[in-house]
Amino acid sequence: MQVYSESEVKERYHMKDAITAIEESFNKLNQIKTAPRTVIPTGDGAKSMLYMPCVDLAKQLGTIKITSITPENPKQQLPTTQAQIVITNLKNGETKAMLDGSYLTRLRTGALSGIATKYMSRENATTLGMIGTGGMAYEQFLGNIEVRPINTVLLYNRTTEKAQDFKTRILKDYPDLNVQVLEDVSKLVKQADIINCQTPSTQPVFNAEDVQPGTHINGIGSYQPDMKELDANIFTQAESVVVDDLEGAKEESGELIEANENKTFTFEEINDELKTLSQQGTLYRKNNDAITVFKCVGAAYFDLAVAIGAYEKLNQ
Amino acid sequence: MQVYSESEVKERYHMKDAITAIEESFNKLNQIKTAPRTVIPTGDGAKSMLYMPCVDLAKQLGTIKITSITPENPKQQLPTTQAQIVITNLKNGETKAMLDGSYLTRLRTGALSGIATKYMSRENATTLGMIGTGGMAYEQFLGNIEVRPINTVLLYNRTTEKAQDFKTRILKDYPDLNVQVLEDVSKLVKQADIINCQTPSTQPVFNAEDVQPGTHINGIGSYQPDMKELDANIFTQAESVVVDDLEGAKEESGELIEANENKTFTFEEINDELKTLSQQGTLYRKNNDAITVFKCVGAAYFDLAVAIGAYEKLNQ
Numbered sequence: 001m002q003v004y005s006e007s008e009v010k011e012r013y014h015m016k017d018a019i020t021a022i023e024e025s026f027n028k029l030n031q032i033k034t035a036p037r038t039v040i041p042t043g044d045g046a047k048s049m050l051y052m053p054c055v056d057l058a059k060q061l062g063t064i065k066i067t068s069i070t071p072e073n074p075k076q077q078l079p080t081t082q083a084q085i086v087i088t089n090l091k092n093g094e095t096k097a098m099l100d101g102s103y104l105t106r107l108r109t110g111a112l113s114g115i116a117t118k119y120m121s122r123e124n125a126t127t128l129g130m131i132g133t134g135g136m137a138y139e140q141f142l143g144n145i146e147v148r149p150i151n152t153v154l155l156y157n158r159t160t161e162k163a164q165d166f167k168t169r170i171l172k173d174y175p176d177l178n179v180q181v182l183e184d185v186s187k188l189v190k191q192a193d194i195i196n197c198q199t200p201s202t203q204p205v206f207n208a209e210d211v212q213p214g215t216h217i218n219g220i221g222s223y224q225p226d227m228k229e230l231d232a233n234i235f236t237q238a239e240s241v242v243v244d245d246l247e248g249a250k251e252e253s254g255e256l257i258e259a260n261e262n263k264t265f266t267f268e269e270i271n272d273e274l275k276t277l278s279q280q281g282t283l284y285r286k287n288n289d290a291i292t293v294f295k296c297v298g299a300a301y302f303d304l305a306v307a308i309g310a311y312e313k314l315n316q
Numbered sequence: 317m318q319v320y321s322e323s324e325v326k327e328r329y330h331m332k333d334a335i336t337a338i339e340e341s342f343n344k345l346n347q348i349k350t351a352p353r354t355v356i357p358t359g360d361g362a363k364s365m366l367y368m369p370c371v372d373l374a375k376q377l378g379t380i381k382i383t384s385i386t387p388e389n390p391k392q393q394l395p396t397t398q399a400q401i402v403i404t405n406l407k408n409g410e411t412k413a414m415l416d417g418s419y420l421t422r423l424r425t426g427a428l429s430g431i432a433t434k435y436m437s438r439e440n441a442t443t444l445g446m447i448g449t450g451g452m453a454y455e456q457f458l459g460n461i462e463v464r465p466i467n468t469v470l471l472y473n474r475t476t477e478k479a480q481d482f483k484t485r486i487l488k489d490y491p492d493l494n495v496q497v498l499e500d501v502s503k504l505v506k507q508a509d510i511i512n513c514q515t516p517s518t519q520p521v522f523n524a525e526d527v528q529p530g531t532h533i534n535g536i537g538s539y540q541p542d543m544k545e546l547d548a549n550i551f552t553q554a555e556s557v558v559v560d561d562l563e564g565a566k567e568e569s570g571e572l573i574e575a576n577e578n579k580t581f582t583f584e585e586i587n588d589e590l591k592t593l594s595q596q597g598t599l600y601r602k603n604n605d606a607i608t609v610f611k612c613v614g615a616a617y618f619d620l621a622v623a624i625g626a627y628e629k630l631n632q
Contacts, residue, residue: 033357039351040349042349042373053356053365062365066402066411082409091386095384098411
């Protein structure tokens with residue numbers, strides 16, 4: 001039994017690896033089995049334990065992500081969401097490893113946005129606009145810069161100071177980028193080639209009218225029915241709306257659930273799941289002026305792909 | 317994050333501890349929450365992964381038992397069932413420890429039989445008859461000798477050689493006991509004050525007609541609807557039939573399910589759950605000549621009780 005901390009995983013397993021692992025997994029989803037997520041409330045509000053098991057019959061490895069949600073944690077400088085992923089060898093039933101799952105969750109979510117951007121955004125997209133600079137943001141940034149020649153990053157956050165900190169963090173790692181903090185979100189939206197939203201907002205964080213032709217949008221913040229960071233009008237303006245997991249999106253994406261209820265944009269109008277884009281392997285957008293939207297809620301088999309990928313790399 | 321192997325847990329945490337932990341947990345079940353067990357089949361037959369989560373809101377600790385069932389394993393001298401238990405601190409969401417769960421599962425099952433024997437068998441019971449000497453048997457033996465003045469142990473196993481090995485194992489630890497291997501199960505049944513069955517048999521392993529007045533029976537082997545080690549006629553002969561967990565028994569005890577379907581003994585006739593006996597704290601049997609039966613299928617909150625108990629003891 002090996003235990004890997006966040007820093008050990010982080011040192012060896014990167015965005016490029018995660019994108020490759022997830023795209024490879026799309027080609028063998030018939031060998032991957034999941035069970036519904038189990039949630040046990042453990043206190044007030046969102047306080048809870050979440051359990052997401054999954055098995056890869058081809059590799060004969062199983063994973064379970066054990067996630068704790070502790071809303072009071074930020075008061076004590078601890079993260080709200082913490083996770084561990086346990087890997088079992090299905091050939092002989094032995095537990096092989098426990099990996100810190102917090103970085104891997106952020107990484108796989110960033111990789112999903114990266115894959116969406118790779119197939120959906122204009123190939124000459126250079127300006128990334130980020131709305132929300134919280135815990136998930138850095139790997140969202142990494143996912144986008146991995147696949148497009150980004151030279152400008154625009155940041156907006158409700159608390160501007162946090163956006164400034166995030167700018168400092170980016171420039172430390174990527175000093176050649178042009179990074180700007182904006183206090184007016186509509187300025188960001190109008191200038192961005194790619195808009196990446198990662199907030200827990202229950203209301204739209206931008207106005208769909210501000211979105212320019214040719215823009216691609218990734219929305220990864222809302223993962224519960226009451227969360228609605230994307231302006232649902234964007235779905236009707238878009239050439240294509242793609243989700244990471246159709247079943248999950250119908251149950252967890254607040255924006256899509258509301259649009260479906262209001263019949264402004266129904267679940268049947270969702271164009272594809274991300275796996276189809278990856279399997280086709282070509283640019284998905286038909287028109288340089290089109291608006292495209294990717295909505296991501298997460299699923300256990302993405303955690304499995306990166307956990308097994310990281311485990312294999314750590315054991316090379 | 318601490319990882320504890322089977323031998324580390326075994327060295328510090330014993331049958332007496334497990335019995336105490338489970339009986340204490342009976343008094344705060346309103347603070348313990350479980351979710352249904354998740355099962356993902358991973359191959360032919362019973363090959364599967366099982367996930368059993370549970371939280372103790374009073375202690376603010378959560379556990380999940382991750383179990384692998386690998387039926388081909390014995391061919392390679394590996395156990396069919398292997399388990400790990402992960403403990404999370406609910407106060408701050410941090411994972412505290414991973415404990416090998418195989419010994420703890422055997423121990424909690426032995427403790428449940430021990431608790432049943434303590435409240436249900438005659439107080440002067442001295443002869444323990446064990447049917448099945450496989451992987452679960454030793455802790456069943458320990459559970460019984462912890463609570464009754466056992467001086468004689470009768471063993472029966474389909475493969476007699478394994479019963480001989482088990483006798484050697486007992487005598488190594490308890491040289492003063494009178495231990496006999498019998499080749500005729502009815503001889504064992506007729507002599508025993510307590511009969512403890514731990515087989516995966518799909519047919520009765522003894523004949524109810526052989527059971528003498530005053531005998532107490534523990535059945536822990538059948539935990540799936542197709543497993544039926546107890547002769548269902550014993551339920552109608554018994555003064556009382558007690559189960560560890562009523563919901564689990566209705567879904568998993570093959571004997572009780574069949575008896576209920578045949579209307580020879582319905583679920584409504586089950587007298588009590590084990591917790592009631594423990595809470596009353598007095599001898600449950602009314603009559604020295606009565607036959608009593610305890611049927612055990614297991615539940616996540618028993619795993620939680622011993623895992624937290626062991627974790628606390630290991631950290632004293």
